[in-house]
Amino acid sequence: MLLTEKHIKQFAVFYLACFVLIYSWFIYHGLLFSLIDPVFFFNRLDITHNIFMLTNLQHYLLKNEWVRILFDAIYLLLPLLLLFTCLKEKKIQTVVAVVMVAFNILYNSFFSTISVVSIENFGAWMFVPLVFLARTPKGFYYAMHICRLLFIIIFLSAGLWKIRAGGVFNIEEMSAILFRQHGSYLVVGSDGWYSGFITYLINHQALSYSLYLFATVAEIAFIIGFFTTKFDKYLIALFCLFAISDYLVMGINYFTWLPFMGCFYFSKYHLRDI
Numbered sequence: 001m002l003l004t005e006k007h008i009k010q011f012a013v014f015y016l017a018c019f020v021l022i023y024s025w026f027i028y029h030g031l032l033f034s035l036i037d038p039v040f041f042f043n044r045l046d047i048t049h050n051i052f053m054l055t056n057l058q059h060y061l062l063k064n065e066w067v068r069i070l071f072d073a074i075y076l077l078l079p080l081l082l083l084f085t086c087l088k089e090k091k092i093q094t095v096v097a098v099v100m101v102a103f104n105i106l107y108n109s110f111f112s113t114i115s116v117v118s119i120e121n122f123g124a125w126m127f128v129p130l131v132f133l134a135r136t137p138k139g140f141y142y143a144m145h146i147c148r149l150l151f152i153i154i155f156l157s158a159g160l161w162k163i164r165a166g167g168v169f170n171i172e173e174m175s176a177i178l179f180r181q182h183g184s185y186l187v188v189g190s191d192g193w194y195s196g197f198i199t200y201l202i203n204h205q206a207l208s209y210s211l212y213l214f215a216t217v218a219e220i221a222f223i224i225g226f227f228t229t230k231f232d233k234y235l236i237a238l239f240c241l242f243a244i245s246d247y248l249v250m251g252i253n254y255f256t257w258l259p260f261m262g263c264f265y266f267s268k269y270h271l272r273d274i
Helices: 005-028 047-053 057-063 065-087 093-111 119-133 137-165 173-187 193-203 205-226 232-250 254-268
Strands: none
Touching: 005 065, 005 119, 005 137, 005 254, 047 057, 047 093, 057 065, 057 093, 065 093, 065 119, 093 119, 119 137, 119 254, 137 205, 137 254, 173 193, 173 205, 173 232, 193 205, 205 232, 232 254
């Protein structure tokens, strides 16, 4: 199957659908600049973030509600503008993609320092728009596959780290992680089904360890993506299962990485001369 301009447009639609879904989830949980009403920022060992902080923009975000609203509005409008330029095949598409990547890095860098959401969760919003720098099937093909390999490296490294750190060899590892992750939730004395579910996993180490082992195997399984694209549809299903399990067990939303799956879906299309 040949890759055409139509597939670039389809990828843009998929990206926007993912963004709107996650943006809506953030609204529901009150996780936007305009909804959090931040009081202070946390700093971290991040060169890019510290360069941003030299602008004192963080103080404008803290003191001015209109700046926070403006940030949230631009964050939403840029994907809409990108889709429009893709569908209409505008030359400005490349410029919009560059501006979008730059703003997403700025937005996510600051947002991750005033909320409980870590910067790692925003990886897709900072990398996937780079695919739309290309306006031709050939450029899109290579940009998409670079983005695909980037995800594989990140996801695979998470699995290798579990081996390097030794967690995969410790049957008590997952129970301890759950205890740390949900400790405050369990302390309040909630008697709901979810607290009972987490308590059950903590008390049954073999069962919780099997989930940890599954996550490790799922992450390492992506190594096959270095050698072939034939199994990409299964890798998509594996990632979705991983994201669902992580959300239900750990309460971490890795569906923010879903746009990367577009690279795996469209990898089945080839250029005419390949």
